[in-house]
């Protein structure tokens with residue numbers, strides 16, 4: 001009975017709406033090593049001007065590790 005409405009609950013959130021908790025991630029530019037925190041990586045990178053496709057997602061642990069080094 002309820003299976004037909006399952007798709008309405010997950011995976012179809014409107015992209016333009018920011019939730020309270022954000023969904024932010026940690027990013028590192030593979031070109032210059034710049035770190036970013038946000039829903040998406042900086043595009044372009046403010047340091048080396050490369051597109052966000054050059055950035056990779058990293059964990060919070062990695063992010064902090066890089067910051068402290």
Ligand SMILES: [Zn+2]
Nearest residue numbers: 029032045048
């Ligand atoms: Zn960069």
